[in-house]
């Protein structure tokens with residue numbers, strides 16, 4: 001096994017704090033880099049060492065030459081990229097390896113492959129995974145696009161090939177709208193991802209978003225840690241994540257887990273990863289994409305399996321084996337994660353900002369909070385609006401919903417608006433309580449919930 005005694009965390013906020021905690025428990029020293037805007041970050045205080053990167057506050061977490069330089073100077077053995085920022089940069093992963101640093105994540109060629117949604121669908125189809133029907137090369141010409149959409153049959157979805165976070169996506173129900181949607185998907189893709197390539201696929205109506213957590217070592221062993229239901233979304237962005245998925249047919253669950261494990265074995269995947277599917281109302285399954293990093297919603301899986309995903313990710317990168325066999329992974333109870341965002345649900349989710357004036361957090365049985373907030377903290381305005389994650393665990397569905405209601409009622413953040421009132425309304429909503437929701441649930445019910 002390689003020795004990992006010191007890790008540089010190339011990230012910020014709650015995930016940086018989460019990784020620091022994993023390091024402390026593993027007796028590993030942690031080093032963080034931080035932008036000028038983040039000087040007061042809790043993770044900066046909690047890490048063993050912290051190094052500022054001056055200049056643009058976003059660039060600080062993207063300038064990888066600088067980050068690698070600091071990692072080498074501070075004698076780190078490895079770099080954990082967290083999620084977002086450099087986590088899905090094959091170039092960065094390669095640069096780490098070239099500089100003798102272990103990249104805590106998959107191999108660069110897998111990051112490259114799965115970073116391209118079209119290429120990953122082709123690769124997954126080749127190893128027997130059912131994928132959504134669509135183009136496997138970018139569609140550049142409007143008339144070609146119209147023809148393809150006609151062949152696939154409306155409704156279709158136009159998607160940014162290198163997109164993420166629900167951006168660069170347009171649903172087209174009628175041929176007449178194709179041109180405008182094609183243009184706006186391309187423009188949004190250029191704006192957010194610097195690449196305008198889009199592709200077209202069949203729009204699956206009223207599906208559930210079900211994803212499988214995979215964990216794989218360097219010796220060809222692959223396990224799944226069950227599914228997460230991420231159907232509660234606003235504009236294709238996850239808001240609440242749940243495991244297990246209420247009302248999901250057990251055969252479908254097993255099939256999704258099995259095909260994900262088989263595919264990752266065949267493709268020689270290493271580290272943690274998430275295979276994302278859509279499941280329609282006839283229980284047809286469609287692979288949509290693979291995420292080659294730890295996900296925001298990993299804690300729900302940790303709560304029902306007891307597996308510390310971040311620690312295992314670090315140990316696997318050091319060359320450890322999986323240690324468990326599939327039948328030794330036990331699933332217990334339900335877990336729900338609520339993403340806490342600094343945005344105003346009553347003003348079309350406009351981002352909010354300010355200083356945290358009062359911070360009363362929920363505690364008690366079944367409550368876990370992942371956040372870097374504290375009273376007096378001034379929230380920087382230049383980063384993502386997700387300021388924390390509330391994770392609730394209980395033995396059954398009714399219990400977890402009841403605990404969530406209680407915990408959300410205990411949560412008071414004063415200083416700026418958050419989406420906590422939206423979560424409070426959702427856990428009181430009859431359809432949610434009955435476990436009846438698909439990816440259209442939130443956008444459809446938003447008026448009554450806000």
Ligand code: ADP
Nearest residue numbers: 132163164165166167202203204209236288439
């Ligand atoms: P991103 O990488 O931006 O998160 P995804 O491809 O993971 O994008 O899709 C995000 C969400 O968009 C899905 O969970 C689903 O709600 C919706 N979506 C994506 N592709 C389709 C599709 N072919 N049919 C229906 N909904 C889709």
